């Protein structure tokens with residue numbers, strides 16, 4: 001497990017297994033002691049540059065993800081091939097990306113659940129998917145299917161905005177009996193997307209998802225939900241509010257999804273509203289950076305030393321140096337909030353925005369899992385006198401999440417090709433001051 005993010009001062013973190021002051025740290029094993037598990041629709045992103053007329057012609061909606069029928073997919077693919085418009089093909093899927101990015105950042109294990117072709121052809125989509133997933137992402141629990149994985153036509157317009165057209169193949173054929181109980185039971189978090197319910201009647205994916213949720217509940221594993229696209233939420237916002245209240249601890253969304261869910265266009269108000277249902281919220285807001293909202297114990301709150309920010313909630317970042325806790329673990333819960341503008345103002349030129357939100361969530365998951373790792377290895381550390389959810393303060397998690405989004409925006413693929421630059425890995429470096 002790598003240290004999550006960078007620090008101005010050195011915090012104690014058991015990255016050195018030979019420290020004699022530590023309890024004997026469990027030896028590194030292939031399965032590890034702390035991991036995250038996610039369920040996804042197995043998808044390959046087929047990226048092409050198109051204009052808005054192309055998007056409109058196939059009944060798609062700019063910036064969003066819609067499922068298309070096979071005949072539309074065939075016509076769309078034929079036009080992309082005819083006009084030689086395909087530029088890249090990557091492994092994709094919002095949770096697949098998040099598990100891969102987590103493993104790259106943490107240099108540690110994530111487990112991905114979903115389907116995979118029984119018959120993988122060299123050079124085919126399934127082959128590309130497997131080749132482009134981190135070797136630290138455990139794919140041993142994928143369920144075999146006799147057919148194709150999904151295709152996600154990722155249509156990039158001139159300003160870098162991405163539109164998705166999903167041709168599902170067999171991506172929704174994951175069955176409940178393919179969800180391994182012990183993998184869920186030992187995880188630091190179970191990560192889901194609202195896309196998992198976007199299926200045809202009779203497809204087993206939603207049932208498989210609910211099996212995983214039931215085990216997460218049984219073993220007190222926090223469930224993380226990322227909202228995916230505003231269209232899925234807009235179809236039935238009340239379903240999602242109930243789902244959050246009943247099953248979810250951590251919510252990740254962008255401001256458009258936040259609006260559909262809560263009725264608030266302001267990301268801070270949307271995040272605040274969502275705290276009625278969940279314990280921790282990450283709300284990305286494109287060029288306006290990102291917000292986090294959560295709970296801490298009143299008596300453990302820590303005052304920021306950064307300028308207090310104006311907003312719909314006055315001086316909302318006052319206690320952003322506090323660490324997040326689950327509502328149920330607080331005796332006197334206090335709401336805490338933080339915001340950060342895009343790292344370095346954002347890249348000079350954004351090639352495409354695909355995966356920026358997934359990157360931010362991977363950073364948050366790294367911080368949460370690092371907390372479990374630290375608790376396992378140094379249970380009597382003062383960091384664990386309370387049952388905290390995150391290793392770091394809300395402000396620090398925002399910085400880290402933002403930094404990772406920047407990295408994704410600065411490269412071409414939604415999956416990190418490497419971890420953050422080496423020279424930032426030094427705990428001594430006051431990188432954030434730049």
Ligand SMILES: Nc1ncnc2c1ncn2[C@@H]1O[C@H](COP(=O)(O)OP(=O)(O)O)[C@@H](O)[C@H]1O
Pocket residue numbers: 253254255284285286287288289290341342343345346347350353354355356357358360402405406409
């Ligand atoms: N145009 C932009 N300029 C600068 N930063 C951006 C821009 N778009 C996204 N980002 C960064 O990427 C993060 C996630 O982007 P966002 O587009 O909100 O996510 P999603 O992909 O989920 O819609 C933002 O919080 C911000 O840090």
Ligand SMILES: Nc1nc2c(ncn2[C@@H]2O[C@H](COP(=O)(O)O)[C@@H](O)[C@H]2O)c(=O)[nH]1
Pocket residue numbers: 040041042043044045065091092093094095097152164166193195198228353354355356357358359414
């Ligand atoms: N599991 C699904 N993943 C999907 C779907 N539509 C798009 N995507 C994936 O999202 C990422 C990019 O995410 P971003 O919102 O952070 O830009 C991309 O790689 C797509 O594969 C879907 O229906 N299901």
